[in-house]
Amino acid sequence: MPGPQALTTVPLTPGLLRGALDLERTAHGLLPHRLPPRARAQSADPQLAMAESQPSGVRLALRTRATTVELDTLRTLRVHTGAPPRPEGVYDLLVDGRLASRASGTGGNTVTIDPATGAAAHRQGQPGTVRFTGLPDRDKDVEIWLPHNETTELIALRADAPVTPVPDRGRPVWLHHGSSISHGSDAAGPSATWPALAASLGGAELVNLGLGGGALLDPFTARAMRDTPADLISVKIGINLVNADLMRLRAFTPAVHGFLDTVREGHPDTPLLVVSPLYCPVHEDTPGPAAFDLDALREGTVRFVATGDPAERAAGKLTLTVIREELARIVAQREADDPHLSLLDGRDLYGEPDFAELPLPDGFHPDAATHRRVGERFAALAFGAGGPFGAGRA
Known part of the structure; x- marks a missing residue:
């Protein structure tokens, strides 16, 4: 009976990685980024720097008959003082x-x-090293999805059989931008974020620009999307603009137009889906900014509260309700000249009845079961028959 095969080092080449827009050479190896260097240079926000370096949707895609695969990485964990540890x-x-x-x-x-x-x-x-054993002894596609919530430097890859990049299977590339919900907060794993689940069900190759705290209509993000090859594009807009209290309605409307105009410069005819906010009682009718619920923190629980005043909507402060209404108006206006543009109401993915059944544990972020529900619904509504990403799309 033959003994186990020795592991050999596999060069970490760009062809083995999917879902990253840049690979930075570090002292240890390769650091995947989800925003390109020019975009990173135009932001001094440490939250965005952290989010874009967390490789949500980034995966190694290997064709091999290896039964054992090892990956050496250097991760970066983030701990918030006074808050319970994150998974x-x-x-x-x-x-x-x-x-x-x-x-x-x-x-x-x-x-x-x-x-x-x-x-x-x-x-x-x-x-550290992650080791996978007992893989089937046959030619197969192997994907290793990196942690969606930990900055991860890739140091070395080893396998007990030759490895080549997975060949192009002809799947459309889906480029998605959104907030921490799209980034994958509280998902069970990196292949179980709602965009990853929707991409799997829809037969698409995901490039996930879900950026925790970073869906703020930044021009550099729009330019990154403009310059990224894609067959399908979606932009989820809303929650971060409210919880950051970043702008008023007067600035929001032209900022949305400008973001979409920039994306269209590189993708004039690509199906482009605007997704409005999921249901979130904290900010449905109460503006931001959001803050930690200090009473909950003292009890060892993370929850968020809105600190704005509903009366401030009259002065142009944003709420989720205001954003949904304005996005519907903007898309309806643009559709006259852009037949490949469409809108998906986020409440069709997660609405008030869903909140009653599957409440958001911290007030903002879906749990694992809700990620699955949102992913399945997006796949049905966007990739299904008659959907903007469906087989019959224009």
């Missing part, structure tokens, strides 16, 4: 599109953040 990131291994194994990383750097001041303390750590 550790996991690596999802898929064989021919199906989840076959899930593993957590080890070691890594730690950044401890004081929510009250924003001060951050850094502690250097050591790389």
Whole structure:
């Protein structure tokens, strides 16, 4: 009976990675980024820098008959003082599109953040290894989805059989931008965020620009989308603009037009879907900014509250209700000259009845079951028959 095959090092080449817009060479290896260098240079926001370096939707895509695969990485964990620890990131291994194994990383750097001041303390750590064994001994597609909530530097890849990039299967590339909900907050794993689930059900290759706290109609994000090859595009707009209290209605409307105009410069005829906010009682009719619920924090629970006054809507402050109404008006106006533009009401993905059944644990973010529901509904409404991403699309 033959013994186990020795592992050999596989070069980490760009052809093995999908879902990243840039790969930065570091002292340790490769750091995937979800925004290109020019975009990163135009933002001084540490929240955005953290979010775009967390590789939501980024995966290694290998064609191999290996039965054992190892990946060395250096992760960066973020801890908020006074808040309960966040779940550790996991690596999802898929064989021919199906989840076959899930593993957590080890070691890594730690950044401890004081929510009250924003001060951050850094502690250097050591790389760790994730190991997957018992894979079927046949030629197969193997995907390793990187943790969606941990900055991850790739150091080394090893396998017990030759590895090549997965060939082009002819699947359309879906480019999506949204908030932490699209980024994957509180999903069970990186292949279980709602965009990853929707892409799997819709037969699409995902490029996920869901950026926790970063869906703010930034021009550099629009330019990144303009310059990224894609067959299908969606933009989910709303929650971050309210909880950051970033702009008033007067600025919101031209900012949406400008964002869509920029995307259209690179994709004039690509199906472009605007998605309005999911149902979220905290901000349905109460403006931001949002804040931690301090009473909940003292009890060891993370929850968010709105600190604005509903009466401020008269002065142009944004709420989710206001944004939905304005997005519907903007899309209706633009559709006259853009037959490939459409709107999806976020409440069709997660509405008031869903909240009664599957409430948002912290007031903002869906849990694992809700990610699945939203992903399944998006797949049906967008990729299904008659949907803007469906087979019969124009």
